Amino acid sequence: MATIKWGVLGYARIAKTSVLPAIAAAHNSELRAVASSDPEKRKECQALFGCPVVYSGYDELLEDAEVQAVYIPLPNSMHKEWALKAIRKGKHVLCEKPIALDAADALEMIQAAQENKVLLMEAFMYRYTDRIRQVKAVLDSGEIGEVRYIQSTFRFLLNRPNTIKVQPGLGGGSLYDVGVYPVNFVGMVMNGQLPESCVSESVMENGVDMMFSALLKYPGGVVASINSGFNAFAQMNSEIIGTKGRIEVPDTFQGSEGAITVVTEAGSRQVAVQESDRYTLEVADFADAIIAGRQPLFTLEETHRNMQVLDMLFASMKSTGCPTGIFRKPERA
Incomplete structure (x- = not known):
């Protein structure tokens, strides 16, 4: 072979x-x-x-x-x-x-x-885990209806001094380090659509974001909330809410075994997740x-879209011309 x-x-x-x-x-x-x-x-x-x-x-x-x-x-x-x-x-x-x-x-x-x-x-x-395969299977089945809201968080308490994660000259900060995962998860759920607008807030220390949060609005009225950080107790979870139900995804980015929860009017059910050597x-x-x-x-089209969203988030975070810090995608000519 x-x-x-x-x-x-x-x-x-x-x-x-x-x-x-x-x-x-x-x-x-x-x-x-x-x-x-x-x-x-x-x-x-x-x-x-x-x-x-x-x-x-x-x-x-x-x-x-x-x-x-x-x-x-x-x-x-x-x-x-x-x-x-x-x-x-x-x-x-x-x-x-x-x-x-x-x-x-x-x-x-x-x-x-x-x-x-x-x-x-x-x-x-x-993206190579059974957890993500099961999430996509539930979404594709239509069980929770049309997606209306997505929440995704990845943060942990960073306790290693002088790590490259907090050096601005090396591309440090929580958004680049762990925030990219919620950004990608939301983009996956939205089938590659770019948000129409976003508003970001961050807690900055020595030139890098130690905590970052944003709201993104997508075509069709879908809203997504993302959070990343280095300055608080660890949390990693996501939720997708549709017109007919919701999916709860603990340990979203891990390869461990476990379960995701699907909640609809028919009740709550657990979908088993197998361990994956991601x-x-x-x-x-x-x-x-x-x-x-x-x-x-994992395609290059998805990589480029991910980076476009990061550009929007950073532009919103650093915006000084708009009191609310809202970034809107430029209209096509």
Whole structure:
């Protein structure tokens, strides 16, 4: 069976705890190389994962002809630079979310991937879970009627000092870090529609949002509420309310087993959710897409839409010209 040889740019926490084990577990993937400027990290990577080759520089890894796909877990501000370098070396790229800092940069990356005939995917691993499959199945069934309101939250208490998550120059802040998940969840429920308007509020510290909330209004009168944060007790849940019922989705972005709840006039029922190895499923799908010459599950169209919504949210948050901070999508000419 064909396998894809992976290179990893940086020995970040998410690489060590989640994606490197996923590459090892995926049936169609193998680890070829990891690059890190830290000799202790290189040594640990070889000891833990049996990495055949380690490099001290990212450019060295990109020159490795055996590396077919690159995973990028670098700080947000570095995603575009190193994704473009990898793409131009003919490497397929799985890039951590957010793929870039704005929609224009994301579009440049997408176009580069298309021009160089390689795959590019943003790493939204939660979309590979049985939990999300069950949510989509209930929505598609029409059981809760037409969607009218969506709520989605992802926050936790950040207690690691000097983390890149709170450094503005590295693309820190809760919206970029965990808020992108509620943004994407809402967009998935809305089948890719862009909101007509949004209003945002944030609690800022040292140049990054420590808590972020927004209301988004979609065509047809649908309203969505999203929340993210680093400064309060952990919470991760979502709710979708329709004309005939609602869906309650605890642990929305996790791969754990559990249940979602569907409530209608007929009563309340539990829909069982199986445990999903979301990172391994993500790696395996991306590798299979390379081998089969197809698109992966998470599309670039969705990535671009996600970034457009983030642009709207940041514009609303930073708006000074409007007392309410409301951002409205410009009318088409």
